[in-house]
Every structure is written in C-alpha cells, then in structure tokens.
Amino acid sequence: MPRLREKIRSRIPKIRAKIKDEILSKHADKVVCNVTVKQVYGGMRGVIGLVCNSSYVDPYQGLHIRGIPLAELTDRIPEEIFYLLCTGEIPGKQDLERLQEEMHLRSEVPEYVWNVIRALPKDTHPMTMFSIAIMAMEKNSIFKEKYAAGMRKADYWEATLDDSLEILAKLPAIAAGIYRIRYSMGDLIPYDKSLDWGGNYAKMLGIPDPKGEFAKLVRLYLVLHCDHEGGNVSAFTSRVVNSALSNLYYAVSAGLNGLAGPLHGLANQECLKFVLSIQEKFDKAPSKKELIDFVLSTLKVGKVIPGYGHAVLRETDPRFTAFYKFGDKYCSKEETFLIVKRLFEVVPDILKEYGGGKIADPYPNVDAISGSLLFKYGLTMFDYYTVMFGVSRVLGFCAQAIMAHGLQAPIIRPKSVTNEWILDKFKK
Ligand code: CMX
Numbered sequence: 001m002p003r004l005r006e007k008i009r010s011r012i013p014k015i016r017a018k019i020k021d022e023i024l025s026k027h028a029d030k031v032v033c034n035v036t037v038k039q040v041y042g043g044m045r046g047v048i049g050l051v052c053n054s055s056y057v058d059p060y061q062g063l064h065i066r067g068i069p070l071a072e073l074t075d076r077i078p079e080e081i082f083y084l085l086c087t088g089e090i091p092g093k094q095d096l097e098r099l100q101e102e103m104h105l106r107s108e109v110p111e112y113v114w115n116v117i118r119a120l121p122k123d124t125h126p127m128t129m130f131s132i133a134i135m136a137m138e139k140n141s142i143f144k145e146k147y148a149a150g151m152r153k154a155d156y157w158e159a160t161l162d163d164s165l166e167i168l169a170k171l172p173a174i175a176a177g178i179y180r181i182r183y184s185m186g187d188l189i190p191y192d193k194s195l196d197w198g199g200n201y202a203k204m205l206g207i208p209d210p211k212g213e214f215a216k217l218v219r220l221y222l223v224l225h226c227d228h229e230g231g232n233v234s235a236f237t238s239r240v241v242n243s244a245l246s247n248l249y250y251a252v253s254a255g256l257n258g259l260a261g262p263l264h265g266l267a268n269q270e271c272l273k274f275v276l277s278i279q280e281k282f283d284k285a286p287s288k289k290e291l292i293d294f295v296l297s298t299l300k301v302g303k304v305i306p307g308y309g310h311a312v313l314r315e316t317d318p319r320f321t322a323f324y325k326f327g328d329k330y331c332s333k334e335e336t337f338l339i340v341k342r343l344f345e346v347v348p349d350i351l352k353e354y355g356g357g358k359i360a361d362p363y364p365n366v367d368a369i370s371g372s373l374l375f376k377y378g379l380t381m382f383d384y385y386t387v388m389f390g391v392s393r394v395l396g397f398c399a400q401a402i403m404a405h406g407l408q409a410p411i412i413r414p415k416s417v418t419n420e421w422i423l424d425k426f427k428k
Pocket of ligand 1: 045232262263264265267299303304305306307308309310311312358359360361365366367
C-alpha cells in the first residue's frame, strides 16, 4: 500500500476536525461575501461559494499549490505535484518511488479503448477522443463497484483514490495514443516502466528528442497546468459531477469537456493559431509597430486576443513566466517564441486602454506561450494542445475529488432565480 494512501488517511480526520471545531463551530453563520445582481448575471465572478485546499490563485502572485508559489515548484515532476496536491507535502524519494511503481502497475490501457478511438471519424477533435477514452473505461470504476456493494461514506475517498490512480496511470499512454492515431503518426509506442510519468508521455508521443529537451518541456507543462483552484470551468464541472457521486470517470470526462472550450483550455490552440497568423502575414517576426496595428485590427473586428486576460489573475501569470524562462533558455531563436515575446511587449498596454479599460486583466496567461514552445519541438498539430493541458489538469480534478470525499462534502447545488424574482425583490 503506497504511503500516499496512508498520508491521506491520516490527514482526513485532522482536516475534518479543523473544519468542525475551528471553522463551523465558530463561524457557521458569518457572511463570507455579498453577491450583487451584476455578479448573478456575470458568471458568478468573484462569488465565494466553494472551498478548494489543493491550490489558490492570488490575483497578483498567481497559482500557489498547497501554499507554495508555483515558481518554487517548476523543477519538480508531476507525480511529486500530485502527492503535494493530495497531502500538502512533497514526497520523499521512497514515497515518490512507491507512487511511481503504483502507476506503472496500473498503466496498461485496455485494448477496447484503442478500438473505440480508432472507430471515431478521422476529423474528430482530439479532446473529444480524450473524453470518450475516459468514458469508455467507466465500467472499471472501483468507486462504482464498491458503492453498489454498500460502501460506507467514510470510504468514498479511498475508492476515489483508486479510481484516480487507475486513470492517471493510463493518461500518458491514452493521450499519446490519441496523438499517434489521430494524426496517423504510425504504431503506438509502448510504455516504458523505467521512465517517470512525464518522460513516458514525451516518449510515447514519438517526437524526436535527442537532447531530452522536449521531455523537460513536457514535465514542466504537466506541472504548470496541474490545478487552478476549484471555480474554473473544468475543475468546477468535474467537482459538480463528482458531487452527485457520479464516479471519477464521469467527473474527469466532464471536466475535460469544459476544458475543451476556447475561453478555457482551447485558448492555447487559439493562441498558436494567432501567432502563426502573424508569422504568415509578416513572413517573419514583425516590428513593434506592425504588431500593434495587427492587435488593434483583431480587436476592431470583435475578436479577443487569445492568451490575454483572466477571470482571477490581475498580473502576468507565473505559469507564463516559467515557460518564458524555458523559452529563453532553449528556444531563443525560434520565430514563434520571438513573436510571443514581442506580443508581450505590446499587448498589455493596448488592452489597458481598450474599451475604456474594461478588460480586468490585460496581462498574458499560460496559454499565450505554451504552444509556441511545443511547436518548436515538432508538436505542430495545435488542435492537440488542449489534450496535454488535460493530462495535467486531471491531477487537480483527482486531488480535489479525493479531498472532497474525504471531507464528506455534500452534493453541490446553488440556487438560481428568474428575472422576475430579481425585479420583484427590488420592487419591494
Ligand atoms: N481580448 C479582448 N477582449 C477581452 C480579453 C482579451 N484577451 N479579455 C477580456 N476581454 C473583454 C471581455 O470579452 C469582456 O468584454 P464584454 O464586456 O464586451 O463582454 C471584457 O473584456 C471584460 O472581461 P473580463 O472581466 O476582463 O474577463 P472575464 O473574466 O469575463 O473573462 C477570459 C476571462 C479569460 C475568458 C477573457 O479574458 C478572455 O476571453 N481571454 C482570451 C481567451 C483566453 O486566453 N482564455 C484562457 C484563460 C485561461 C484558462 O482559463 O485556461
């Protein structure tokens, strides 16, 4: 039994006691935030209605994983981050090895998953394939089986941990397999039990990587996208679905479906399209003046500048900064990266002024840069990029689900009202 399981088991009663004795017993009826009519109509932006202990996004300093700023975690590997998300601790060498062994044991993808993927039309979006692949395995849910056998509520978290390990262990092979099948890249590349999670994913994609730089980028990518609080579209969707005790296969697939939207995870695909359209128009990295004109003309036709803005952040995303450092080190001559750099020089100032300053966050988010780096290493099928984002974000979906069940969180069910209800309320 891996130490991860024991760590979580020992933490759950402590967190439950903290919530009961220090929070609910003293503050249960206190108000955490007021909700305005504008927020009710405005996508609930800024409404506090959820607890997520795995990560926190400070508007100015960005993502913190279990209280640790992301910038301090960029040299870690994704398995360490998963352990951290679940337990609040970075694993020691032995604990990490045990988790990796557990993943290796569960890594084999059932043959029928490949049959399902291959049966889909060739022009199916890779995110659709990814979501379907997870759903295809739903019959194997340990949670589902134990629930049917009368599992106690106190044990939900453990069955969810089992489902998490089953899904996570198979994700690199599934995601890489989708890449190879969808783009006719040849045979599937076998899983290598001597490699880590990210290293395996990089290898199974089959991108030539003589210096190991691509594997480094994949590990960094998987660390940077792992979690971003509980209220973003994908994490929230995944949690809502899981709160109905739909097992993790349903919840992960649902979260991925949310991630597939262009205002969320698909933005990285849109960003690279945007960068490539600049490259094509100017046939090289454009001058500052040319770029300003291009950005202004994009805004003028009512399009968003992909990769800029955020619902919570109000400063440059530290995930963007981490990729930027990688780019400066390994991709400094790459044209797509140079365009990204130049956009960073001009876009924030334009967005600050645009629409009378209506854009809350004129700075880049992670999607503004990630694609330009993948592109440099030969991962040029940019409609695939959100799949890589998804592989990483499932770490967060799983950690959040395990903890929600550990705390025996109830079904999520906010209240909605009608226009008439609102009019009536303020008439009085
Ligand atoms: N370019 C042009 N206009 C933008 C903009 C951008 N990059 N970002 C925001 N705006 C506009 C909004 O469309 C909105 O316009 P309207 O009032 O006309 O509807 C206005 O500015 C205010 O929006 P906001 O409060 O600043 O931003 P939201 O919280 O509503 O939306 C986000 C956040 C990310 C959807 C938005 O900034 C956007 O569309 N960005 C581009 C897409 C993108 O990069 N998405 C990835 C985000 C990261 C992720 O979740 O994965």
